[in-house]
Amino acid sequence: MGNIFLIMFAAILTENFIFSRFLGICPFLGVSNKPSTALGMGMAVTFVMTVSSAVTWAVYRFILQPLKIEYLKTIAFILVIATLVQFIEMFLRKYVPALYGALGIYLPLITTNCAVLGSALLNIQKGYSFGESVAFGFASALGFTMAILIFAGVRERLAFATPPKCFKGFPILLISASLAAMAFAGFSGMKLG
């Protein structure tokens, strides 16, 4: 139990997907305009990443390993994730229309979100057990959501800032992201897990 707590704590703070591992930067820069869209994307990613961590772990352990084709894990995982996203989309549309309304437009984008494939591959690389994998996927996604939400707040303030003309748009965004990353670097002093 303590181990799982350590993994989750590390995944959220010291090894935050965005600010220290650089996974999921595209949605981080793309959909962090407003806190509400950021939260929607964060929730969609959390949902998919938790489920995909469980499923890819099972696929690796019960299909790829017995057949000794571990080297095909990249192909297998991306297919599993793409199918999973499609299934989740269909399931939500049929049974939880309210949630589908909130997450709908973000779901297809998640297939090519490298955070999802990244967490699946990291689970295998680190040799996590089933419970640890799910906890890691869930916590990493929470860390992602936190980062994207914080940044959406920063971006709202940035809209009123008047940087030099050539810094407008992406450059000033990246520089503020750099400051946020420095804050997160403060956590890396804590060696966990």
Added chain:
Amino acid sequence: MKNPIGKQMKEGIITNNPTFVQLLGMCPTLATTTSVMNALGMGVAVIAVLTFSNLFISLVRKLIPKQIRIASYIVIISGFVTAVELTIKAFFPAIDASLGLFIPLIVVNCIILARAEAFASKNNPLMAVIDGISTGIGFTLALFSIALVREILGTGKIFAASNGTGGVQVLGSWYSPATVFLLPAGAFLTLGFILALVQKIAEKMEEKNHKKEVERFIDEAFAAPAPAEGESTAAAAEEEGGAD
């Protein structure tokens, strides 16, 4: 007419640079630019995957039904990524150790899928290969320039091996390395400043082009009129200029 191959090369490397202009593939751009050698390793891996996937997708573009094309592209791309990953593992274990996760993650690199969807699925194999190579080179050059700044400011050396040994000392012993450039914060910072520079240059070029256009417009407007109706055309030109 200009050579289409040369035009395509210029398109991929400069005018439509995947990193600096289209802002695609940010994850590897930030993560693998801690040293020049890492950046070049990543760049070469992407060139290889992009060229082969573009070629293959262009070859089978008429066989793939429209509805499942994205899924088919992803399978094709991940096949080539696996091949590249195994090659790097076998022959360049040092690069594999430092790039780690980011080699398999080429699968979800938006540059490759974007080129497959926007170019390879609509053009013949030769042009698709050229597009793959030029976009790959554009990506590599972008990574190289970011890594150059980060490595020089972060360690004072360039071309150090992945494990930090070797390399050419660029800055003298007076320079105390700013390690922050090797950290994630430095990656965001460097890319931010480089993009600002790119925007500045683009702005300057646009100004220059605009100036040229205005000059040409004025020349044409004033050179054209025949002596008899000089007054009226000049007035018309002025009106046009005012509306512009």
